[in-house]
Amino acid sequence: MVSLYYYIQEVARLRWWKSFFFPRTQALVSPPYFRDFPESTGNPCSHTLLCMMVCPSPGAIEVLKTEKGWIPFIHKECCIRCGICVEACPHNVLQSGKVREWTQIQSSHLNCSFYIEIKDFKCTGCGNCSSACPVNIEIRDRDSNSNKLEISNNLVIRVGSKGKVKVQNSDKCTGCKICETVCPNNSIYIVKILEARQGVVN
Amino acid sequence: MKKIVDISIPLGPVHPCFREPVRIMCETKGEYVLSCETELGYMKRGIERIMRGKPWQEVMFIAERVCGVCSVIHNMVFIESIEKISGIEVSPRALYLRVIANEFDRIQSHLLANISYCNTIGHETLAMYLLNERESVMDELERLTGARVTCSYIIPGGVRFDISDEEMRSIPVRLKKLEVNVNQWMNMFSTGPLIALRSRGIGILTEESARLNHAVGPLARGSGITFDCRLEHPVYQKLDFVSIVSNGKDNYARVMLRFSEIIQSIDLIKTALATLPGGLVRFGGIPKAGEITHSGEAPRGQLTYFIKTDDAGRIIDIAIETPSIMNIEVCMQKMIPGLESIADVASVFVSIDPCIACTER
Numbered sequence: 001m002v003s004l005y006y007y008i009q010e011v012a013r014l015r016w017w018k019s020f021f022f023p024r025t026q027a028l029v030s031p032p033y034f035r036d037f038p039e040s041t042g043n044p045c046s047h048t049l050l051c052m053m054v055c056p057s058p059g060a061i062e063v064l065k066t067e068k069g070w071i072p073f074i075h076k077e078c079c080i081r082c083g084i085c086v087e088a089c090p091h092n093v094l095q096s097g098k099v100r101e102w103t104q105i106q107s108s109h110l111n112c113s114f115y116i117e118i119k120d121f122k123c124t125g126c127g128n129c130s131s132a133c134p135v136n137i138e139i140r141d142r143d144s145n146s147n148k149l150e151i152s153n154n155l156v157i158r159v160g161s162k163g164k165v166k167v168q169n170s171d172k173c174t175g176c177k178i179c180e181t182v183c184p185n186n187s188i189y190i191v192k193i194l195e196a197r198q199g200v201v202n
Numbered sequence: 203m204k205k206i207v208d209i210s211i212p213l214g215p216v217h218p219c220f221r222e223p224v225r226i227m228c229e230t231k232g233e234y235v236l237s238c239e240t241e242l243g244y245m246k247r248g249i250e251r252i253m254r255g256k257p258w259q260e261v262m263f264i265a266e267r268v269c270g271v272c273s274v275i276h277n278m279v280f281i282e283s284i285e286k287i288s289g290i291e292v293s294p295r296a297l298y299l300r301v302i303a304n305e306f307d308r309i310q311s312h313l314l315a316n317i318s319y320c321n322t323i324g325h326e327t328l329a330m331y332l333l334n335e336r337e338s339v340m341d342e343l344e345r346l347t348g349a350r351v352t353c354s355y356i357i358p359g360g361v362r363f364d365i366s367d368e369e370m371r372s373i374p375v376r377l378k379k380l381e382v383n384v385n386q387w388m389n390m391f392s393t394g395p396l397i398a399l400r401s402r403g404i405g406i407l408t409e410e411s412a413r414l415n416h417a418v419g420p421l422a423r424g425s426g427i428t429f430d431c432r433l434e435h436p437v438y439q440k441l442d443f444v445s446i447v448s449n450g451k452d453n454y455a456r457v458m459l460r461f462s463e464i465i466q467s468i469d470l471i472k473t474a475l476a477t478l479p480g481g482l483v484r485f486g487g488i489p490k491a492g493e494i495t496h497s498g499e500a501p502r503g504q505l506t507y508f509i510k511t512d513d514a515g516r517i518i519d520i521a522i523e524t525p526s527i528m529n530i531e532v533c534m535q536k537m538i539p540g541l542e543s544i545a546d547v548a549s550v551f552v553s554i555d556p557c558i559a560c561t562e563r
Contacts, residue, residue, distance in 0.1 A: 033344065035349050056263045083362075087362075099348065106482075115513075117514065193515060195487065196357045196359060196362070196486060197484055
């Protein structure tokens with residue numbers, strides 16, 4: 001009976017109820033310099049796809065088309081929070097911790113180019129890569145009126161005279177890796193060449 | 203026939219004192235430990251196999267994930283070997299910033315090693331105090347690089363972020379506080395009578411057997427061998443780095459050596475900040491084909507990377523040699539057999555600071 005009396009006395013206090021409903025422990029907040037998952041800054045995405053190309057974790061970032069235009073979408077289960085996509089973005093679409101701020105202060109940037117490697121002993125010359133390449137399709141649509149030889153000289157990759165695929169303009173490659181996925185023999189590889197630089201853009 | 207082995211006692215793979223899974227089979231006679239052997243293979247991830255065929259900018263992030271405690275040194279040694287292959291020039295300011303990040307990493311790794319030792323011998327109070335200090339060091343790393351563990355701070359030709367003027371002023375102030383606190387806990391450890399009872403004269407490794415079995419890191423330095431890869435590093439030479447060597451040879455000497463290395467690292471960071479050169483932090487540079495074997499000093503000892511790359515900067519072949527594999531073998535061969543009590547096996551094993559994730563990769 002005595003213990004019940006003390007219990008009621010304890011619970012009857014206003015302070016007990018206050019601490020029960022309004023705990024003083026504050027919620028955990030990550031500091032502003034913590035490199036969290038990339039977030040959108042609200043700037044319009046220009047669909048250069050550089051974020052997707054430089055991402056070291058497969059399938060962590062995808063640029064999707066919505067009603068508002070292109071938006072970069074982060075798959076949080078794959079993202080390793082390295083912040084490379086934030087550095088690579090040319091139009092300040094993404095932000096994460098202090099990465100965006102420091103790339104502007106340092107005027108640092110990532111020079112991104114692509115190297116197309118074709119293994120001749122595996123290549124059957126089927127031409128899947130050439131017909132699937134989105135840059136090739138764009139060039140064909142744009143120059144549909146001009147000479148056929150001129151068009152084929154402008155293409156990124158095409159089937160050469162000896163029945164083997166050859167690389168013509170590797171500087172036009174955007175690194176989408178569609179050729180890698182359509183190749184039946186795994187004979188074409190796209191390698192990204194990244195260079196971290198600081199100072200004036202060449 | 204006379205019975206020699208009374209009972210064989212397995213420790214692990216799940217043991218409250220070990221941070222990572224490893225199994226030790228001890229054969230005992232009464233309380234004496236006659237022999238022991240280790241059973242690895244609970245943490246195998248095949249990281250070297252995953253790395254092959256990938257370009258360096260992906261492997262850079264995988265290399266960090268070899269070890270969760272000493273991630274900065276894995277990144278640093280990997281990038282340094284890529285730079286040596288392709289002859290990339292590194293910004294002098296970035297070289298100093300790398301050393302600062304690496305020394306912060308060393309402080310937190312050594313603190314964690316001492317935390318687990320204190321926890322193993324049952325001194326939880328000191329372990330909690332040290333854990334509190336470690337948190338402040340992790341915050342420093344987060345301020346500098348943006349992340350606590352997988353910093354991904356170092357890239358070919360430099361580092362990713364410069365250090366701000368505000369941090370340049372505030373880091374020495376916070377380091378001073380840390381130094382006072384670490385000195386206090388070091389004093390607490392060295393004067394504790396019960397700690398001495400569990401640590402002094404236990405787990406003795408003589409200089410001769412350490413040399414024969416290729417012990418590295420604080421384990422070798424605790425046995426009187428001057429072996430430190432930092433002595434050959436150009437930036438550490440500029441900072442007048444002198445390796446600390448202790449002659450105690452037991453658990454107590456190794457833990458105290460780690461404490462004094464923490465104090466030394468704090469001084470190194472202070473000197474590096476005071477003499478930080480100006481200029482850009484990134485010089486750029488594209489990796490080329492070649493192969494190299496390059497070493498660096500991880501918190502646990504010598505870390506070696508063998509790397510072979512092709513024209514496009516892809517990794518064709520890679521082999522990582524981590525310090526813990528030698529240290530675990532020395533511990534099993536020379537330190538644990540002959541112990542007077544089975545209760546000391548866990549504390550001797552933890553005192554060498556084994557990293558099973560590094561060892562098995």
